[in-house]
Amino acid sequence: MRGRPLLYRSYEQDGGLLNTAAKRWWSAALLAVLVWVPFQASPDLVLLLATAAIAAIGAIGLNIVTGYAGQVSLGHAFFLGVGAYTAAVLNGDPAARSGVVGYGLDMWIWLPAAGLVAAAAGLLVAPIAFRLRGLYLAIVTLGLVFIGDHIFREAESLTGGVGVGRKAAAPELFGFSFAEPGTILGVPLARDQGLYFMGLIALVIMALFARNVARSGVGRAFAAVRDRDIAAEVMGVSLRRYKIYAFVISSFYAGIAGSLLYTISRFLEPGTFGLLLSVQYIAMVLIGGPATISGSIMGAAFVTLLPRLIEEVPSFVPIISGEAAGGFLTTQQLEQFLYGLLIVLFLIFEPRGMYGIWARARNYWKAWPFSY
Amino acid sequence: MAVVSPSATSRQPLTEFLGGRTRAGDERSLLEVSDIVLRFEGVTAIDTVSFEVGPSELFAIIGPNGAGKTSIFNCLSGVYRPESGAITFAGESLIGRRPHAIAKLGIARTFQNIELFANLTVLDNLMLGRHQHIGYGPAAAMFYAGKARREESRHREVVERIIDFLDIENVRKAPVSMLPFGIQKRVELGRALAMAPRLLLLDEPVAGMNLEEREDMARFILDIKEELEIAIVLVEHDMGLVMDIADRVLAMDFGRQIAIGAPESIQQDREVIRAYLGEQHESRGGES
Ligand SMILES: Nc1ncnc2c1ncn2[C@@H]1O[C@H](COP(=O)(O)OP(=O)(O)OP(=O)(O)O)[C@@H](O)[C@H]1O
Numbered sequence: 001m002r003g004r005p006l007l008y009r010s011y012e013q014d015g016g017l018l019n020t021a022a023k024r025w026w027s028a029a030l031l032a033v034l035v036w037v038p039f040q041a042s043p044d045l046v047l048l049l050a051t052a053a054i055a056a057i058g059a060i061g062l063n064i065v066t067g068y069a070g071q072v073s074l075g076h077a078f079f080l081g082v083g084a085y086t087a088a089v090l091n092g093d094p095a096a097r098s099g100v101v102g103y104g105l106d107m108w109i110w111l112p113a114a115g116l117v118a119a120a121a122g123l124l125v126a127p128i129a130f131r132l133r134g135l136y137l138a139i140v141t142l143g144l145v146f147i148g149d150h151i152f153r154e155a156e157s158l159t160g161g162v163g164v165g166r167k168a169a170a171p172e173l174f175g176f177s178f179a180e181p182g183t184i185l186g187v188p189l190a191r192d193q194g195l196y197f198m199g200l201i202a203l204v205i206m207a208l209f210a211r212n213v214a215r216s217g218v219g220r221a222f223a224a225v226r227d228r229d230i231a232a233e234v235m236g237v238s239l240r241r242y243k244i245y246a247f248v249i250s251s252f253y254a255g256i257a258g259s260l261l262y263t264i265s266r267f268l269e270p271g272t273f274g275l276l277l278s279v280q281y282i283a284m285v286l287i288g289g290p291a292t293i294s295g296s297i298m299g300a301a302f303v304t305l306l307p308r309l310i311e312e313v314p315s316f317v318p319i320i321s322g323e324a325a326g327g328f329l330t331t332q333q334l335e336q337f338l339y340g341l342l343i344v345l346f347l348i349f350e351p352r353g354m355y356g357i358w359a360r361a362r363n364y365w366k367a368w369p370f371s372y
Numbered sequence: 373m374a375v376v377s378p379s380a381t382s383r384q385p386l387t388e389f390l391g392g393r394t395r396a397g398d399e400r401s402l403l404e405v406s407d408i409v410l411r412f413e414g415v416t417a418i419d420t421v422s423f424e425v426g427p428s429e430l431f432a433i434i435g436p437n438g439a440g441k442t443s444i445f446n447c448l449s450g451v452y453r454p455e456s457g458a459i460t461f462a463g464e465s466l467i468g469r470r471p472h473a474i475a476k477l478g479i480a481r482t483f484q485n486i487e488l489f490a491n492l493t494v495l496d497n498l499m500l501g502r503h504q505h506i507g508y509g510p511a512a513a514m515f516y517a518g519k520a521r522r523e524e525s526r527h528r529e530v531v532e533r534i535i536d537f538l539d540i541e542n543v544r545k546a547p548v549s550m551l552p553f554g555i556q557k558r559v560e561l562g563r564a565l566a567m568a569p570r571l572l573l574l575d576e577p578v579a580g581m582n583l584e585e586r587e588d589m590a591r592f593i594l595d596i597k598e599e600l601e602i603a604i605v606l607v608e609h610d611m612g613l614v615m616d617i618a619d620r621v622l623a624m625d626f627g628r629q630i631a632i633g634a635p636e637s638i639q640q641d642r643e644v645i646r647a648y649l650g651e652q653h654e655s656r657g658g659e660s
């Protein structure tokens with residue numbers, strides 16, 4: 001095939017994920033950088049990147065239902081919470097005196113279980129969701145967040161209750177803990193590096209799964225339901241079935257993300273899973289790029305790293321204050337304002353999100369120097 | 373970008389994948405519509421219409437704008453539910469079935485105003501036509517191995533045959549929204565064909581096309597009927613085309629069935645002439 005990189009000898013090759021030499025090279029280079037980074041950056045930045053990687057799993061999940069299948073869901077925080085608490089309960093110390101339930105199970109049980117329990121919750125809600133679309137669906141899923149928030153606050157034996165909380169699941173897989181200093185393949189890893197690699201591995205696997213779904217008949221059916229639902233049904237796509245699939249897969253991703261996310265902060269507070277969290281995930285999808293996996297990852301990285309960037313602002317903009325009270329704007333207010341502003345700007349100027357900006361830059365350089 | 377068929381020597385003809393007759397039973401008529409009525413507030417879109425379509429027959433429905441032609445298609449494909457009357461297809465009643473279930477029975481259609489999935493490529497649109505023949509679910513899709521991979525290749529093979537047949541190889545990977553109107557119409561026909569239907573409903577397949585495009589489309593329609601032996605119901609304002617290719621014609625006006633029969637007899641029918649002359653006088657005319 002030398003010298004004819006774009007000649008495919010089978011349909012399988014043509015549809016492959018890394019079907020050009022350029023894609024293979026870039027992926028290898030990206031992977032090398034991602035492995036190299038945690039040994040260079042400061043521990044708190046590495047932890048933030050670990051958070052971003054796990055958040056990206058959640059963003060991919062929301063993108064499946066909202067970006068690919070076109071069903072706006074504001075309920076993502078609820079499924080993140082279900083995953084987080086499933087993991088915490090299954091992993092929790094059975095002998096703890098704090099009064100919360102725990103079964104002391106290993107990560108190989110609690111991780112898939114978190115995904116499956118969240119998916120089951122999605123399956124329960126889906127029959128209501130598939131009858132609705134657009135604004136109505138958004139409102140129903142908004143209600144879900146409020147109901148979930150209430151349950152998390154009240155179910156004290158599971159969540160510890162408001163102001164008390166409980167320990168999150170500890171990421172221990174067959175005796176190896178990602179959250180404690182250790183060695184992998186002879187390389188010593190600090191806590192932040194261990195968590196980073198846990199997040200990275202989980203993200204790569206979940207992103208591949210999502211990419212596969214997207215390029216399969218299931219992903220095509222999602223796009224058909226999103227773009228023209230009547231034509232989709234006439235083509236033989238059952239709207240009900242595919243809306244439910246999208247909802248369940250999305251909840252599964254949220255469950256996995258929720259279970260891993262709090263292994264970093266080690267602590268779960270029931271008030272976490274409110275509307276604001278859902279909005280952050282919507283921001284990741286819209287800013288990153290709807291209906292793209294790489295966009296979800298870019299969006300998650302951006303939204304996760306934004307607060308860190310904003311913390312630096314008070315040092316050179318005097319009217320913005322780092323303190324809770326005082327100054328014209330607090331950094332937290334600035335953060336929320338920026339989410340809102342960015343969502344609006346992206347929706348108006350680049351609906352394909354950061355992915356769209358990247359795609360345009362790529363095409364520009366592809367055509368270089370004949371770019372105009 | 374070139375795609376070479378993996379087995380260029382053992383190319384099966386399109387009929388192997390899509391033959392309509394081979395799967396048909398020996399029923400005398402494939403589709404039977406009897407006395408259907410469909411009303412919207414104030415309008416009776418279909419007023420007691422009955423007809424039959426035989427296996428591999430090319431049956432045309434004509435009539436002035438608003439006569440109820442598209443409404444009949446919508447009843448056949450389950451988008452609307454007629455208020456009374458019966459529709460049976462290959463012995464099964466269609467009334468009350470969801471569109472996707474009707475698609476599964478073997479009815480495919482194109483739309484008067486192109487209803488392609490605009491964000492997707494030509495390939496993906498045609499692959500969506502294969503949807504009901506896909507046997508793997510989301511769990512298998514996640515791994516994209518074994519069964520899912522084999523099935524995707526097999527469906528791609530069928531879709532490539534259709535791309536060949538319709539002569540749209542060079543736009544395979546283009547998003548459909550970028551394509552000229554005439555090509556979009558062709559892609560929509562391809563998507564319906566990919567469903568491997570026993571009955572194909574074509575709603576104004578040549579509307580808005582120039583003469584050359586019309587002739588190509590007429591050729592495709594005849595090939596589908598004669599080589600693939602798929603029964604067709606054709607709604608069309610182009611009388612020349614209808615009279616040339618249809619086996620039988622149903623003429624409608626204001627939801628009513630005014631004549632049914634061979635093209636020659638329809639052309640002579642006084643009510644039909646009046647409906648169309650009236651149309652000219654009141655300038656309700658569509659495309660000539
Ligand atoms: N969804 C709807 N709601 C209300 N009225 C409708 C609807 N669909 C069709 N109609 C009415 O039913 C009648 C028949 O419409 P239909 O689209 O079937 O006509 P047609 O024969 O396909 O016309 P054309 O040649 O213009 O496509 C028209 O009077 C139309 O206004």
Ligand SMILES: [Mg+2]
Pocket residue numbers: 441442443484
């Ligand atoms: Mg019509």
